[in-house]
Amino acid sequence: MDPLLLSRIQFGANISFHILFPTITIALGWVLLFFKWRYNATGDTAWMRAYFTWVKVFALSFAMGVVSGVTMSFQFGTNWPGYMETVGNIAGPLLAYEVLTAFFLEAAFLGIMLFGFRRVSNRVHTLATLLVAGGTTLSAFWILALNSWMQTPAGFEMRDGVAHATDWWAIVFNPSFPYRLAHMLLASGLTVSFLIAGTSALRLLAGDRSESMWKALRTGIFTAAVLIPVQIFAGDQHGLNTLEHQPQKVAAMEANWQTRGNVPLVLFAIPDEAARENRFEIAIPNGASLILGHSPGAVVPGLDDYAGNHPPVFPVFWAFRIMVGTGLAMLALSWTAAWFLWRRQTLPKPVALALVPMALSGWVATLAGWYTTEIGRQPWLVTGILKTVDAVGPVAGSHVAFTLTVYLILYAVLLVAYLGVLVHLALKAARDGDTSPLPSVLDRPMAQPVQTER
């Protein structure tokens, strides 16, 4: 068995599993801070109930993110030693700053945020929530800086086959970084909005009419409705940035085999890599030229300019379409739901039913987007510097096959358990409604006695 392919599948599986959870915690931290802030401002305990429901999801997602993240930090060494040996001077400091400035911050204050409500003053508890939310976002900043540098490297020079840093500002703020960071943070916001909207819709369908459910539902839907057009704009800008710096990726996304003008926008096709053409193509004439070049005759780079040096077309083409399709579904559903909530203060049953499966739409779009950009980087691991094939380690294929199998089983079991708990927590919250016991806040440090609200 080919250790390269197996190692790629293993790393791909691991990072796909991992990204599901940071995608939730990055934005959920801020949503929790919002709930906490509304509670502090209004004294309405429904906000605190919403907080307690969602802080459990945060805790579980954070734990899943930590354990899968630890796995990844080891896999750099176990499967891809060539990576750190070649670009360790750049990747090392960025990863180190992620651990030092972000990871510790989240992990240390998470305990206070989760279990410290009765042990610290309300103000310190709010501050802990803020620090955890800030930590997760800072974490995303460093990781995306590194990922973007791998896509569009800058600020370095090669000496004896090893990258050396020359300009740290240029390394961190490399050409694709601002676009990727914005795109990912918005993706996280949308994932959480739809997760909250979807599980709240489930509670609504289960007969829950509690204030905390309405508050969470409105937060989810209105946030989604605001973020989705911003995301479509940010994604378009990111695409234009990719066209400038990684044209072969855009050519694969559009399955455009020849550099030419009047390029159509392909809606459906089965790209055939051997024949270098599309089968069963359905396309809008001049569409891609209009989107990418803002004129019907604009010349768009095609795959023929990059023969032997471009990514596999089929997965990139389809991953991109799944992402865009999911985004358009999010737009339609969130605006419909927002209109009903705004005008009618309630949701019709079909809309609520549609929201439930869309709870996971953020995951689908995020994964599809990452597959587009990461498979789109192939055959390079670091564009122009290191090919994926040159980074793989000496471990035997049979060993990788064994570990890959166990990881896949483990991830599948954990994913099922995680979704099961989400549904269980939603239905439990629906049963309890506004009658769940709520501890009152004792606004002084180290407050000991517990008082339950009557």
Add this chain to the structure above:
Amino acid sequence: MTLDWPFLLPLIFAGLMGLSILIYVVLDGFDLGIGILFALAEDEEKDVMIAAIGPFWDANETWLVLAVGLLLVAFPAAHGVILTALYIPVFVLLVGLILRGVAFDFRAKVPAGGKHRWNMAFLVGSVVASLAQGYMLGVYVLGLDTGLPAMAFGALVALCLAASYAAMGAAWLIYKTEGALQKNAVLWLRSALVFTALGMAAVSLATPFASPRIFDKWFVLPDMIWLSPLPVLSAILFLWLWRQTFALPRENDRHALTPFLTLSGIFALGFAGLAWSFYPFVVPDRLTIWEAASAPESLAIILAGTAVVLPIIIVYSFYAYRVFSGKATDLTYD
């Protein structure tokens, strides 16, 4: 050798990495240990045991990420050699850490019927992760050898490290709990101490005999005299702690934290001994810390950040521990 940056930086980073590993072993040691002790605990005791570590474990595990991170960023060449040589044990460690890390959260959130399954996952994950760490230590001590004797030695160290984690867990329980559970913890500590002492003795003896270079570092005058406090002090602390287990728990819960601090001291002494044995190698007898280090300018930029951030991390970690000081109570999200 002159005292310039290309000489000093790898040394500083070796020190930082060693410090992170030591802090990790002490801190995650007690929460892994409590997972191991799940094998002996009653169901109702398990909630208290989890409550004793719940607010801390995320931050504890972060020290492992920092240690591996420093290996990765400061010594990239060594990182590749060590982790590919230990491919399967690292994998076993990760599966263990994944299982126990999520079991922690799942056990409190699944419907009541499923709780015992996640308790079992927490136990198995903790045991497996501890054994894997011990095995890796054993194989590393013998210079990443893969022969049968090395594997047997790895298995021995695995058992002893797991026992020493169990001892740490028991010592932490003595500090965080009261009543019957605390009394049990004292008994658990006493049994686990025997294996801890055995393991430390085995590693201490095997290391010099496996490598003539290490032998020469220890058994040569006058170094032998300077080094003698390490084993002597460890032995004294062991004996003293052993005697303490017959007197604990004391009136008014005095000295409840002492066993944990004593064990941490023993871990630190043992670690210092290992560090002396291997210096200046990061991959035993193959790569020195200077041969494996990153470029000085990259190390310098990490060091600048570390010098500012690490003290802050230590301060807020202490704060987090202080917030949750005292006996463990029910762990609730409020």
